[in-house]
Amino acid sequence: MISKEQFVQAQAQARDYLARAGIVITPEEAANIEVADLGLNELDSTGLELVVYLNTERVCAKELVLFPRQTCPEHRHPPVAGEPGKEETFRCRWGQVYLYVPGEAAAHPMAKPPKGRENTYTVWHEIILNPGEQYTIMPNTLHWFQAGDEGAVVSEFSTRSRDESDIFTDRDIQRAPKVAE
């Protein structure tokens, strides 16, 4: 759980990154930016900030904000309710993102997993995304990503998000955000 102060500060910081990326959001969206610390209370290293544009039965679109070196930890989207699981495309809009999927491991990966959690990072095939570059993750594929030293803003285009179904390699993680009152 993160404190109210951390939450408010992270929202303000995320708005600043979106502005740098030239992305306009409504006042309502700005007030509802999701701050996902994933239950670890290590937001500087593990977590992300999200603006969810839409999430219907068939389509979801979001902006993801990652602070410098902030990491979205390793997870996959399994089949749910007779559907094949979430398919998602990440398109870098600003900054730089290091994305990891199954395949030949990078000899010298650009990202470093958050300290003390190294053993929960198991896929090491590296894709570097600069602004305008994108990559599609098919359902049930393990993946994780980390922003470069400047942070990053990433558009996500996908099928319906069912965050509660995500399976994280790190068993300490809880997807549902909790903020102290």
Next chain:
Amino acid sequence: MISKEQFVQAQAQARDYLARAGIVITPEEAANIEVADLGLNELDSTGLELVVYLNTERVCAKELVLFPRQTCPEHRHPPVAGEPGKEETFRCRWGQVYLYVPGEAAAHPMAKPPKGRENTYTVWHEIILNPGEQYTIMPNTLHWFQAGDEGAVVSEFSTRSRDESDIFTDRDIQRAPKVAE
């Protein structure tokens, strides 16, 4: 059919609008911007320019560029192959868009249909989209849209695009782009 010169000019103009909107595309995407005159050869009034980011079996994402007062004419996305038809969300990123769907007609609509084609515009419920604002069109719903005086850049988030299945109210329209060699 539009001429090669018109095509090249429209691509260059679309790149300029995307840059104004702060949207970064790759050189390959820039070279492949789709110029859709919809077979009318009246690109200034009817048509649009598109960057297709992805179009998988389940998800599609595009940027749409509309020049000042350019109109995407009235159409709908019918059920195809046992699926309910395309669902799409338009999110204005830059400029202004006037979007029309079934419902109570606007008394003084902001858009004017292209001259000589007025009788192919039948839905008049008006939604005005400024940057950061969006609207979702459910499958098989008639809709059309026109940019304001500055033009517009609009993100589209949708299920798979099957352009060849679109049903336009104007029977003169052909969706597949043709460029003179």
